[in-house]
Amino acid sequence: MANLTTLGHDATLTDIAAAMDADGGVIVKDLLPETSRLQLLDDLADTFDQTVPGSKSGIEHWEGFHGANTRRFCGLAARSDAFVNHALLNPTLLAVADHYLLENATSYWLNTGQVMAVGPGEPAQYLHRDETNWPEAIADGREITVSCMFALSDFTRDNGATVVIPGTQNHPAEVIRGAQFADEETAYASMPAGSGMIYSGRVIHGAGQNTTDSWRYGMHVSFVVGWLRPEEASPLVVDRSRATELPERARELLGWSSYHSETGGRTWLVDFEDASLLFD
Numbered sequence: 711m712a713n714l715t716t717l718g719h720d721a722t723l724t725d726i727a728a729a730m731d732a733d734g735g736v737i738v739k740d741l742l743p744e745t746s747r748l749q750l751l752d753d754l755a756d757t758f759d760q761t762v763p764g765s766k767s768g769i770e771h772w773e774g775f776h777g778a779n780t781r782r783f784c785g786l787a788a789r790s791d792a793f794v795n796h797a798l799l800n801p802t803l804l805a806v807a808d809h810y811l812l813e814n815a816t817s818y819w820l821n822t823g824q825v826m827a828v829g830p831g832e833p834a835q836y837l838h839r840d841e842t843n844w845p846e847a848i849a850d851g852r853e854i855t856v857s858c859m860f861a862l863s864d865f866t867r868d869n870g871a872t873v874v875i876p877g878t879q880n881h882p883a884e885v886i887r888g889a890q891f892a893d894e895e896t897a898y899a900s901m902p903a904g905s906g907m908i909y910s911g912r913v914i915h916g917a918g919q920n921t922t923d924s925w926r927y928g929m930h931v932s933f934v935v936g937w938l939r940p941e942e943a944s945p946l947v948v949d950r951s952r953a954t955e956l957p958e959r960a961r962e963l964l965g966w967s968s969y970h971s972e973t974g975g976r977t978w979l980v981d982f983e984d985a986s987l988l989f990d
């Protein structure tokens with residue numbers, strides 16, 4: 711079995727980037743303060759209870775990906791201040807996103823904030839790369855998306871801890887949807903509740919098999935370069951009145967701001983102006 715490095719809450723960006731460069735992913739303990747983790751569980755409890763396990767897509771390939779006994783839902787910034795203040799604006803995660811994504815873009819935004827709760831008896835998800843969502847944009851050596859899987863409950867090998875294949879972030883750029891690796895190449899993001907596994911959009915990974923009778927409660931937060939369209943249409947969910955209540959940086963990350971490329975291109979404007987001016 712392979713391993714991922716586990717770092718403490720006070721890990722520096724240098725430590726985190728060194729582990730990510732080596733393996734494609736790194737576990738940071740206590741990435742979420744305990745009070746925020748409990749608040750998140752409380753804020754999301756009703757939606758969790760109301761969410762029917764399985765895929766809403768109706769598309770065979772996505773049904774397999776989403777899992778028949780996995781509960782998924784988004785719109786977390788609309789539902790929880792704790793999500794905004796401690797996950798979306800998590801300083802460690804933003805420092806990592808700055809480090810990898812600002813090499814390839816002048817800004818980035820939220821790709822998705824998503825509960826991924828793997829239920830009892832769920833088989834392992836097929837292995838994939840997150841960047842596969844933008845097949846037209848993938849390129850060797852270029853990071854377009856960075857993710858974090860926050861453990862809202864303990865993650866263990868038995869309950870579906872994320873499976874990661876360290877080193878595969880350096881394999882050639884190609885669409886990966888389903889791949890096989892030997893046991894000795896495979897790591898499991900086993901981590902205590904409150905930890906986060908921060909990982910490259912290029913590393914091959916997937917949800918593990920849950921052989922227990924309880925739920926593995928994960929929350930995925932990912933960012934994507936500002937010149938690509940995110941998976942989740944955040945500004946259509948976090949409406950303007952909710953956005954007004956949020957810190958400016960949170961609003962920008964949720965799409966209430968525009969993209970300005972280094973060479974002068976401008977997109978996602980409101981009547982030729984930066985979308986953030988709506989709040990002036």
Ligand SMILES: O=C(O)CCC(=O)C(=O)O
Nearest residue numbers: 826871872916917918928
């Ligand atoms: O739930 C997990 O551990 C990973 C899931 C995942 O990678 C995904 O659905 O994109």
